[in-house]
Amino acid sequence: MTDSVVRVGLAGLGTFGRQHANVLAALEGVELAAICDPHPESLALAAERYNVLGRYADFEEMIARETLDAVYIVSPEPTHAGMEIAAFQRGLAVFVEKPLAMNYEEGQRVVEAAKRAGTVFQVGLVLRFDPHHAFLQQQIAAGAFGQLVSLRAKRNITRSWFADYGHRVHPVHETLVHDIDLMLWMTRSQCSAVHAVERSFTGRANPDAVFATVEFASGAVGLLECSWFVPERAPANVVVEGWHGTIDGVLEVVGTQKSAQLSMLESGLKVWSDERVEVPEATLWPTLHNRVGGALRESSSHFMDRVRGCNVPEVTSIEDALEGLRIADLIIAAAR
Ligand SMILES: NC(=O)c1ccc[n+]([C@@H]2O[C@H](COP(=O)([O-])OP(=O)(O)OC[C@H]3O[C@@H](n4cnc5c(N)ncnc54)[C@H](O)[C@@H]3O)[C@@H](O)[C@H]2O)c1
Numbered sequence: 001m002t003d004s005v006v007r008v009g010l011a012g013l014g015t016f017g018r019q020h021a022n023v024l025a026a027l028e029g030v031e032l033a034a035i036c037d038p039h040p041e042s043l044a045l046a047a048e049r050y051n052v053l054g055r056y057a058d059f060e061e062m063i064a065r066e067t068l069d070a071v072y073i074v075s076p077e078p079t080h081a082g083m084e085i086a087a088f089q090r091g092l093a094v095f096v097e098k099p100l101a102m103n104y105e106e107g108q109r110v111v112e113a114a115k116r117a118g119t120v121f122q123v124g125l126v127l128r129f130d131p132h133h134a135f136l137q138q139q140i141a142a143g144a145f146g147q148l149v150s151l152r153a154k155r156n157i158t159r160s161w162f163a164d165y166g167h168r169v170h171p172v173h174e175t176l177v178h179d180i181d182l183m184l185w186m187t188r189s190q191c192s193a194v195h196a197v198e199r200s201f202t203g204r205a206n207p208d209a210v211f212a213t214v215e216f217a218s219g220a221v222g223l224l225e226c227s228w229f230v231p232e233r234a235p236a237n238v239v240v241e242g243w244h245g246t247i248d249g250v251l252e253v254v255g256t257q258k259s260a261q262l263s264m265l266e267s268g269l270k271v272w273s274d275e276r277v278e279v280p281e282a283t284l285w286p287t288l289h290n291r292v293g294g295a296l297r298e299s300s301s302h303f304m305d306r307v308r309g310c311n312v313p314e315v316t317s318i319e320d321a322l323e324g325l326r327i328a329d330l331i332i333a334a335a336r
Helices: 015-026 040-050 059-065 077-089 104-117 131-141 159-165 171-187 294-307 318-335
Strands: 006-011 030-036 054-056 070-073 093-097 121-124 148-157 191-199 209-216 221-227 238-240 243-245 247-255 259-263
Touching (some): 030 040, 077 104, 121 294, 148 171, 171 209, 191 318
Antiparallel strands (some): 148 247, 209 221
16 A cells, blocks of 8 residues: 555554654654544544544444554553454554553464454554664674673653553553563573562552563573652653653663663753753653654654555564563563
């Protein structure tokens, strides 16, 4: 379908769905043709803002009634698998926010449905489109680091955000899937063993702190840490409309020839006010000149090129996303 307009239906108009809607509304050759959310107010506000005629409370109704090329699934994590399978059964291309599914077994069913459909399938593991991470991965792939010895990833999050996520998804699937995916991308190896510890200080359905060691067949060792206790007044790097807080993300890579450190809190820009300190993150989803740019836009642009059948470099990998789910399940089981 080269050169034609890609008609998209978007499910989920919460914090991140609105970010995707901003991207889609500004992408050349893309029409945000329909949106769906069971929350009437979110639906009405988004329909008005993006001038969308197709408005639905139900995903299956949206894909049954509308003529679409692709769907974006940005609804809560437990809804992903059912929507993906329904979309594949209609031959639609699918962009799903992470996680691909709630566990490996569910993920396998989704990937089988995707293979049967033969359509484009991409998981929103956005860090593969972030220039810092991509630069690092490129150097590692070219052999500049020698053999990889260790990858240490921390992803600690603003305390109040756990109220939204703590009851609906395990933090390994919510945040560490990003780091697991980076490790798979950089080591180009599979996991051979996992050790893990979890803690629950807040008593929600899911733990609020998880620590894991992942051994890779290549010999590299991955060290993962994630907890949800970053104080409310820590320097904020997520400063977008309706969404404010801190992702304290760090990646340290040690190779036999080179090593690297990357911190999400060192953007180079600091903004002070009487209320707080901001260090706005400017490579993932900055709103500049009235449109969302950065890695989020790049990932959608890449997806659209794939839907149009263009020849694009292989950046994302469904096999890695599925292996990431297997590792996530192993961490959860080991910690328990
Ligand atoms: N890649 C990233 O860095 C990143 C960041 C934030 C969120 N996310 C992912 O984005 C997804 C959405 O997260 P969020 O923070 O926007 O959540 P949210 O709770 O802010 O919004 C979810 C929205 O989905 C709607 N919804 C609920 N059930 C639905 C259904 N059956 N069909 C359609 N819509 C439905 C809700 O009404 C709500 O408007 C999750 O998968 C999350 O993990 C990814």
